[in-house]
Amino acid sequence: MDPNQRKISWNWADVWNRSRENWHWPLLPQPRMGISEAEGRGEFPFPNYRITVDQKTLDCGPDYLESLFDHLIVHYIYCPRSLEGAGLLALAALKGLEKPDPQRARCLVNVFTDIVVDSFRLERSSADEEKVLLGWKRLARQGDLAPLDRVVLGFLRDYWGANLPSCPRPEVDLLERIFSPGIRERSLWQRQCRQTAKILEPFLPGILGRGQIRCLEILNGSAKDAPLSYAAGLDVSQFEEVLAVLGLKSDLGGLKRWYRDQSYSIKIQERPRSRRESYPSAPVKWRLTDPVSELDHAYSLSLSPRLIPGVTTYKRGTEIGAMAPVGTAVPDLLVVLDSSRSMQGPKMGTKTHKATLAAFKACWFAHSKGAEVAAINFSEKYISAPWTRNLDLVENVLVEYFSTRTHIPGKAIRELAEERPGCLIICITDTHIQNLYQEWDDIKKASEAGDFVLFCIDQAYRDRHVEEALASLGRVYYINCLEDLVSLVVEVAGRAYCGESFISLE
């Protein structure tokens, strides 16, 4: 390493520690030296690691660097802080945009969070105020300011009463109105962000708002697994847009994550059934009315050389009480999911949506109980995941949507069921099965190998003959109301894996 660079790196490491000390030592990883995003990709190889300082920033001096670090730290500890918070702001920005676009929304979320963060710092102490203004004044001195930057600077001048360049545009007053309730009320942030996006949209792009949205999960590399609770209220396209704003677009286009995040909010409240059994307690007197077999000779003789009934005779007393449940083997779970055209596809409120969501939750629950999981997704063709502990593999199968005719793959179901005798087979279909009788023998054998539970969604197409035939397979639930599907599937899974259960949907 270049000795000069080492010297500088020592200095900025001190500055970083000073910033952390200012904010009570937040648990954030140490920044790394790299190339700025404008110049190219950072030297640091992991894309989730975003605190990167470049030479250009170091040249601005330790005061500016401390201000920058403070700013970043407050992003991570205050606004938007978490992925959930960032997602909600992204959603608000998308709603505020006339032409929703992830890039623009991201930029506006960044501008909004910058305003919140620096207003928060400004109010903290006079020393912080100086540092805040240092950064904004440096921005104001740049020659290539865009209209967006001018409007924001003009607003901050009025809002903070700071010596920043003024801007005579009416949008400055509008922004002042948006921020007039202050920035400390988190419940207002979404509304404020939406309005900010609406006001500033015509001025995009600018110097402000570049880069990724800063939140802890992205910084720590756990953004992929952090659940977003608002997924339940969004359609898949909206959810994908939010993910795109956060820079989390996955290979499956967010569909898998959409289902997974929704399933997090379905709670299974476990109530393991305790058994009541008798267990030995302290010795009690044996009387002549008690059976002779209960007399504990050895114990009685150890206390007295002579056995006098009712005086020196003892028996082992027993008590009856709740005992810990007996450990039972966990059945493996096979999910058979229909993805034919009649299931309507992966949109909010469709049969596919509810069925897949129920399947996700059942798989997750079985997996958490130590079971192996397999899945078959069928339409005219089918795909399957073998018995595995890899939930990702199963989920990849479940999210597929074929949208063709309904041909149940009886042989594949039988083969998987016979690999794990006694497994729980959850089959979710709308029962428009065109090859039911051709595959009947295989399905029958599969139901004999495991515990077959069929969920028939389409009540309107109920056929008496099919109904009678299906009833011989095992348990059959006819779903009148689609909302019940998730509850019933989870109920069945809950009963199989933890005895009694009931669910609550939040």
Place this chain on the structure above:
Amino acid sequence: MKLVGFMDAAYQRTAPGRKLKTGKRNLIFNLEDLADQIGEKPSRAEVERLVPRDKNQLDLLISSQPGKKHARLWGYITSLAAECATAPLILPFRDYAGLELRRGTIIFQDTSDNSGCHVKNYAESHPDSHSKSHSEIQAASHVGERMTGGKILVQGRAGDYLGQEMKGGGIIASGCRDYAFRNMRGGYGVVRGDAGKFAGLCNCCGRIAVLGSCKERAGWLMSGGSLHVRGDCGEYLGILMSGGRITVTGKAGRRAGWRRKGGSIKAASYGPESAEDLLELG
């Protein structure tokens, strides 16, 4: 050591920062923001609960462009503003203005009319509202819908559904289009010019006076109240009416009183195929 001192020592507090000026926390930024919180078709009670009765807040919301999406919300806000105001409120003419008004006075000013009104009004403080085209002014429908009190003065021709389902108060308009005072339950309505079709449809109480003429089917299914028309009426006057009084100073069109079950109709003359038991004005 006092708690403040202890905290300062623990957190090594330096000079305290200054507080930024903050306004009311329950500020609603615009109609879109309000709709976000209570939906696009809320009840008046929901709007009342959320919107503070603050003049600045109400002015801010009234000055928002409602479009079709937030027209109802805007209507409720105009009513709340009129109820809070001490002087008549002068507003731009838009759909659902004065929705469920309870008291107060609203004047919807025609931009072509420069009458000397000296009340402090919205239109003075918001010059944009004067720039509306005349066609937009004419298009405003549902004015004074479900009002239970107060007065609305429309200095121009109102659109459809003027005073629909009103239960009290009064509306005075220069003219109106179809379905004026439909399902009226009380109050009064005066149309100084001509009214469109179906005036007083299903009217069961209240008084309607049209100083010009009415088009067809005025007083259709009327069961109470009164309808007075100074000019002429179109065909099917008082069709299927079961109560109330209709007086037409001019001529009634054909089939007046067709299948009438009750109430009275008086007119200077009737067209062909009119009911036989109708009264002619002397």
